[in-house]
Amino acid sequence: MLPFDRSEYVGRMKKVQAQMIAKDIDALLITDPANMCYLAGHDAWSFYVHQMLLITLDDEMPIFIGRYMDAFSGVVKTTWLDENHVRAYSDDYVQSTIKHPMDYVSDVMKELKLDNKRIAVEMDNYYFTAAAYLSLKEGLPNAQLVNGNVLVNWVRIIKSHGEIELMKRAGKIAEKAMQAAVDTLEAGARQCDVAASIFGAQIRGTAEFGGDYPSIVPLLPAGKAAGAPHLTWTDERYPENIIVAVELAGCHQRYHSPMARTVSIGKPSEEAHRVAEITVEGLNAALEAAKPGNTCEDIEGAWRNVIAKYGIEKESRIGYSMGLNYPPDWGEHTASLRPGDKTILKPNMTFHCIPGMYFDDFGVSISESFRITENGYETFANFPRKLFIK
Amino acid sequence: MLPFDRSEYVGRMKKVQAQMIAKDIDALLITDPANMCYLAGHDAWSFYVHQMLLITLDDEMPIFIGRYMDAFSGVVKTTWLDENHVRAYSDDYVQSTIKHPMDYVSDVMKELKLDNKRIAVEMDNYYFTAAAYLSLKEGLPNAQLVNGNVLVNWVRIIKSHGEIELMKRAGKIAEKAMQAAVDTLEAGARQCDVAASIFGAQIRGTAEFGGDYPSIVPLLPAGKAAGAPHLTWTDERYPENIIVAVELAGCHQRYHSPMARTVSIGKPSEEAHRVAEITVEGLNAALEAAKPGNTCEDIEGAWRNVIAKYGIEKESRIGYSMGLNYPPDWGEHTASLRPGDKTILKPNMTFHCIPGMYFDDFGVSISESFRITENGYETFANFPRKLFIK
Numbered sequence: 001m002l003p004f005d006r007s008e009y010v011g012r013m014k015k016v017q018a019q020m021i022a023k024d025i026d027a028l029l030i031t032d033p034a035n036m037c038y039l040a041g042h043d044a045w046s047f048y049v050h051q052m053l054l055i056t057l058d059d060e061m062p063i064f065i066g067r068y069m070d071a072f073s074g075v076v077k078t079t080w081l082d083e084n085h086v087r088a089y090s091d092d093y094v095q096s097t098i099k100h101p102m103d104y105v106s107d108v109m110k111e112l113k114l115d116n117k118r119i120a121v122e123m124d125n126y127y128f129t130a131a132a133y134l135s136l137k138e139g140l141p142n143a144q145l146v147n148g149n150v151l152v153n154w155v156r157i158i159k160s161h162g163e164i165e166l167m168k169r170a171g172k173i174a175e176k177a178m179q180a181a182v183d184t185l186e187a188g189a190r191q192c193d194v195a196a197s198i199f200g201a202q203i204r205g206t207a208e209f210g211g212d213y214p215s216i217v218p219l220l221p222a223g224k225a226a227g228a229p230h231l232t233w234t235d236e237r238y239p240e241n242i243i244v245a246v247e248l249a250g251c252h253q254r255y256h257s258p259m260a261r262t263v264s265i266g267k268p269s270e271e272a273h274r275v276a277e278i279t280v281e282g283l284n285a286a287l288e289a290a291k292p293g294n295t296c297e298d299i300e301g302a303w304r305n306v307i308a309k310y311g312i313e314k315e316s317r318i319g320y321s322m323g324l325n326y327p328p329d330w331g332e333h334t335a336s337l338r339p340g341d342k343t344i345l346k347p348n349m350t351f352h353c354i355p356g357m358y359f360d361d362f363g364v365s366i367s368e369s370f371r372i373t374e375n376g377y378e379t380f381a382n383f384p385r386k387l388f389i390k
Numbered sequence: 391m392l393p394f395d396r397s398e399y400v401g402r403m404k405k406v407q408a409q410m411i412a413k414d415i416d417a418l419l420i421t422d423p424a425n426m427c428y429l430a431g432h433d434a435w436s437f438y439v440h441q442m443l444l445i446t447l448d449d450e451m452p453i454f455i456g457r458y459m460d461a462f463s464g465v466v467k468t469t470w471l472d473e474n475h476v477r478a479y480s481d482d483y484v485q486s487t488i489k490h491p492m493d494y495v496s497d498v499m500k501e502l503k504l505d506n507k508r509i510a511v512e513m514d515n516y517y518f519t520a521a522a523y524l525s526l527k528e529g530l531p532n533a534q535l536v537n538g539n540v541l542v543n544w545v546r547i548i549k550s551h552g553e554i555e556l557m558k559r560a561g562k563i564a565e566k567a568m569q570a571a572v573d574t575l576e577a578g579a580r581q582c583d584v585a586a587s588i589f590g591a592q593i594r595g596t597a598e599f600g601g602d603y604p605s606i607v608p609l610l611p612a613g614k615a616a617g618a619p620h621l622t623w624t625d626e627r628y629p630e631n632i633i634v635a636v637e638l639a640g641c642h643q644r645y646h647s648p649m650a651r652t653v654s655i656g657k658p659s660e661e662a663h664r665v666a667e668i669t670v671e672g673l674n675a676a677l678e679a680a681k682p683g684n685t686c687e688d689i690e691g692a693w694r695n696v697i698a699k700y701g702i703e704k705e706s707r708i709g710y711s712m713g714l715n716y717p718p719d720w721g722e723h724t725a726s727l728r729p730g731d732k733t734i735l736k737p738n739m740t741f742h743c744i745p746g747m748y749f750d751d752f753g754v755s756i757s758e759s760f761r762i763t764e765n766g767y768e769t770f771a772n773f774p775r776k777l778f779i780k
Contacts, residue, residue, distance in 0.1 A: 001624075045606055046620040048516075048719035069706055073748065074618030091706035092730075095723045097540075100514070123521040124490070126438075130523035131514035131539065149521065150487075192600025196593035203586035210582025210625025213607045216435055228464030230436040234391075235600025316459055316481035327717040329438035333485045340482075358463065 002041040003253045004162050006080050010060050012039055015155045017057055026117035027109070028055040028148050029136075030062070031127040033326035035152040037254055041079040046070040047127055047326060049094055050101035056114070061085050065105055067094060102132045106139025115140045120148025126328065153334045157321050159348045163255060164371060167323060167350060170257035171369065171380025173211045173250025177201040178259055178381075181218070181246045182388050185263045191220060191233035198248055205252065214249040214256060215330040221245050226363030229356055241266035245356070245365040249330055250381070255323055256330040257380040258352045260367035263388040274310075275357050275364045276387035282306035283366055283385065286318065286337070286353050290370060290377040296341035303355050304339075312357070319353035322369070345372045350380075392431040393643045394552050396470050400450050402429055405545045407447055416507035417499070418445040418538050419526075420452070421517040423716035425542040427644055431469040436460040437517055437716060439484055440491035446504070451475050455495055457484060492522045496529025505530045510538025516718065543724045547711050549738045553645060554761060557713060557740060560647035561759065561770025563601045563640025567591040568649055568771075571608070571638065572778050575653045577630045581610060581623035588638055595642065604639040604646060605720040611635050616753030619746050631656035635746070635755040639720055640771070645713055646720040647770040648742045650757035653778040664700075665747050665754045666777035672696035673756060673775065676708065676727070676743050680760060680767040686731035693745050694729075702747075709743035712759070735762045740770075 002009075016039065020028055030036055033047040039062050040053055051066030063085045064075045071088035075081055089104040109115045121136065122128045137145055159167065180201040184194045198218045205211035221231040222244040229245065238244070242265050249258035262276060282303040289302035300318050307314060319337035322330050330352075335343040337353060354367035366385060370377045392399075406429065410418055420426055423437040429452050430443055441456030453475045454465045461478035465471055479494040499505045511526065512518045527535055549557065570591040574584045588608045595601035611621040612634040619635065628634070632655050639648040652666060672693040679692035690708050697704060707728035710721040720742075725733040727743060744757035756775060760767045 043622070044618065044620040045609060045622060045718070048606070048721075069748065070618065070620055073615075073750065074621065077615060077618065078621070092728070094707065095710070095721065095726060121520065123524070124519045126516045126519065128520050129514045129516065130511065130518050130520050131537075133520035133523065134513070147521075190600055192602075193594055196590045196601070199589040199593050200586045203589050204583055205625065210580055210623075211586070212582075213622065216438070217603045219435060225463075225467060228434065228460065228467065230434040230460055231464065231468070232433070232435060232603065233600070235595065317484065320485070328435070331438075331485065336485060338482070358459065360463065 001078060002080060003166060008160060008162060009039065009041060009080050012155065013055070013060055013062065016055060016152055019151055019155065020057060024118060025120040025146065025148060026057065027114045027119045028151070029119060029121045030055060030152060031122050032125045032152065033127060034324050038152065038156055038324055040064060040081055042075055043078070043254060044070060044074055046074065050132060063087060065108055067091065100131060100135040102135035103139055106136060109140055116142040118144045118146060120146050120151065123147045123149045125149065150333055153332050156323060156332060157334050157349055158346055159323055159350055159371070163323065164348060166252050166255035167257055167380050169209050169252040170250040170255050173202060173205050173252060174248065174257045174259045174381045175383050176206065177248050177250055178246065178261055178383055181248065182263055185244055185265060186238065186390050187240045187265050188237050190235050190237050192235045195220060195233045202248065202250060209252055212251040212253055214251040215325045215327045216249065219247040221363055224361050227358045227360055229358055229363060229365065238265055243268060243272055243362045245363045247365060254325065256325060257369045258322065258330060258367065259369060259381055259383065260354050260356070260365035261383065261388060262364045262366060263390060265390050268387060268389060272362055272364060273387065276366065278307060278310050278312065279355060279357055279364050279366050280385050282355055283353065283368065286355065287368060287370065287377055290345065290372060291375060292345050292347055292372055294345050296335045296337050296343045297339050299353065300337045300339060314355065314357065318355040319351050321349060322352045323350050347372050347374055391468060392470060393556060398550060398552060399429065399431060399470050402545065403445070403450055403452065406445060406542055409541055409545060410447060414508060415510040415536065415538060416447065417504045417509045418541070419509060419511045420445060420542060421512050422515045422542065423517065424714050428542065428546055428714055430454060430471055432465055433644060434460060434464055436464065440522060453477060455498055457481065490521060490525040492525035493529055496526060499530055506532040508534045508536060510536050510541065513537045513539045515539065540723055543722050546713065546722060547724050547739055548736055549713055549740055549761070553713065554738060556642050556645035557647055557770050559599050559642040560640040560645050563592060563595050563642060564638065564647045564649045564771045565773050566596065567638050567640055568636065568651055568773055571636045572653055575628065575634055575655060576780050577628055577655050579628050580625050581628065582625045585610060585623045592638065592640060599642055602641040602643055604641040605715045605717045606639065609637040611753055614751050617748045617750055619748055619753060619755065628655050633658060633662055633752045635753045637755060644715065646715060647759045648712065648720060648757065649759060649771055649773065650744050650746070650755035651773065651778060652754045652756060653780060655780050658777060658779060662752055662754060663777065666756065668697060668700050668702065669745060669747055669754050669756050670775050672745055673743065673758065676745065677758060677760065677767055680735065680762060681765060682735050682737055682762055684735050686725045686727050686733045686735070687729050689743065690727045690729060704745065704747065708745040709741050711739060712742045713740050737762050737764055
């Protein structure tokens with residue numbers, strides 16, 4: 001059932017434990033669902049309640065701590081963890097106004113004699129709230145709580161061969177999903193019907209492999225609202241002339257390949273046409289800078305040089321490391337393609353380069369997801385890099 | 391573009407401000423995307439970066455604080471907030487390893503002379519991390535940070551007429567989505583193709599109104615894994631004989647109507663058949679207890695009495711308040727249908743009652759979403775309450 005064999009999970013654990021040793025961490029509490037999946041193979045929509053992995057230095061297997069409902073029938077049956085590595089709190093802890101699941105976690109830490117140790121937590125993860133921190137701090141007064149945020153994420157940044165294969169599959173699904181968008185975007189179509197076509201293609205996948213839910217739903221900002229890149233859709237009908245920026249991802253076994261393309265319903269304005277051409281030229285230049293030895297900021301610099309020729313400046317980053325993830329983000333929160341990011345590119349790092357151009361009355365977004373190869377880059381999807389005109 | 395008129399938003403703000411006064415809170419920082427939508431009408435997939443609403447006592451309009459990319463072209467164009475009520479941080483704060491968006495928020499609080507006030511934050515919300523709390527605590531040493539968790543959620547528990555109408559629409563969409571599941575679940579079908587059919591129906595909606603993305607993807611635990619209720623799907627094919635527990639929601643303009651039904655591919659075992667009948671009997675009894683004046687625990691007690699007759703005990707809660715929401719949960723994190731919850735039922739409270747019966751080798755889940763009426767309850771969807779046999 002698991003997408004990787006046990007040795008890959010053990011190898012990942014070893015890399016994380018090496019980081020723990022380097023940072024003088026005795027125990028690591030992992031709440032990021034992507035990190036939990038990466039290390040335990042745990043894949044379920046149970047992250048809406050408090051759950052985590054406990055990683056120590058002397059055990060190759062992490063311990064899952066979570067809700068009883070998810071623990072034994074779920075974790076033990078679907079991950080490489082055995083039942084000795086599962087601890088579960090009773091259901092009255094769930095969304096309780098009188099007690100907190102982290103109180104239970106403190107008890108587990110005491111039982112394992114970790115309560116006077118140096119314990120790292122993922123301080124800025126969605127699934128490690130302020131209340132979780134405060135409960136743990138109160139429950140473990142003799143522990144030293146330190147920041148282990150994105151520690152595992154940085155281990156994830158270079159993908160294994162097996163992970164790359166899953167991302168290539170995700171790229172194939174992204175092609176199908178984007179084709180569904182291009183096919184259905186037309187004057188008179190309801191936005192929700194276009195979104196439904198995209199979802200259908202994303203989840204069906206291909207005849208050979210199925211689709212998984214991407215960590216972000218299709219984003220379809222259009223017309224004047226296209227300047228706001230994170231809008232979703234309504235049930236309004238598209239008018240005769242409008243530009244729609246489509247951002248979506250293919251996803252397979254939680255691995256993503258995001259893609260943005262822009263579709264003009266009706267003839268685009270001169271300006272939109274020009275912006276699209278500049279975007280493609282800039283994106284191509286960025287991709288040419290994507291090779292081992294260069295840095296993340298080199299990729300952004302190549303883009304910046306192109307748009308500067310045309311008198312355009314763009315404030316925001318143009319991409320980020322990505323791969324395995326869960327809602328609400330497919331980005332890994334490690335390397336970003338922006339000035340100042342001196343992360344050195346290495347083979348099998350994987351990025352989404354999305355230099356969105358957002359203006360007051362329209363937006364153009366054309367992107368590629370790719371891996372760094374031995375001497376350059378390889379995109380996960382193969383889809384025309386242009387403004388589509390319907 | 392907004393689903394409610396300005397007076398409804400102002401009314402919601404007044405209720406929240408009354409709670410703030412009662413709790414001696416000068417300023418409230420709201421990070422829950424559902425609460426942000428409830429009070430500002432803000433609806434975008436921008437919650438993966440730090441963003442919030444600031445509510446004070448002397449302004450009927452909240453202030454949005456978020457990423458520049460989302461602020462002016464998004465918030466100002468799509469909510470009832472004017473541009474004087476929007477503050478935006480620059481893109482280099484996003485997922486930075488050297489600074490935190492909450493540092494910017496502290497600066498805003500100082501500028502507004504709120505830095506020595508009693509400030510409430512949503513301590514246990516997914517979108518208020520430990521790092522956010524620690525940054526704010528450091529940035530505002532003279533402020534008193536107190537817990538405003540679920541303060542707005544409790545205001546949301548009684549829905550307006552307009553909200554109920556949106557939930558009825560969500561109920562119609564839930565019917566279509568569940569019908570898609572029942573129609574496509576069969577031996578030989580790939581799990582992902584069933585999921586794709588469900589997604590298609592969820593997002594298309596009806597001819598009259600479109601669907602929105604539910605806060606949780608369809609959950610399709612099957613066979614032995616059906617004991618683990620939060621599993622999603624794979625691309626494996628269903629065998630000749632298996633029981634699939636389907637949990638999904640219809641969603642319209644972020645309002646949900648969840649529903650669970652169970653489908654047996656092939657003839658169900660005697661035991662599964664019996665469990666399904668007990669579940670329906672228990673659910674019916676629970677619904678009969680759903681009326682003004684009763685409490686949340688009365689609903690659970692009615693269910694518990696029925697299953698006790700058959701010698702069954704169930705540990706977990708059987709439901710929760712729900713309505714407007716964003717990933718990763720459609721539950722409101724306020725009232726739960728479980729022992730000890732003495733919340734008194736009032737008209738237009740809305741619940742999902744899902745008494746899932748999870749066993750080692752199969753699971754049965756049959757649920758209803760409903761509102762409390764003047765003298766009883768009304769379900770949002772109308773779908774046969776039974777075990778489906780294909």
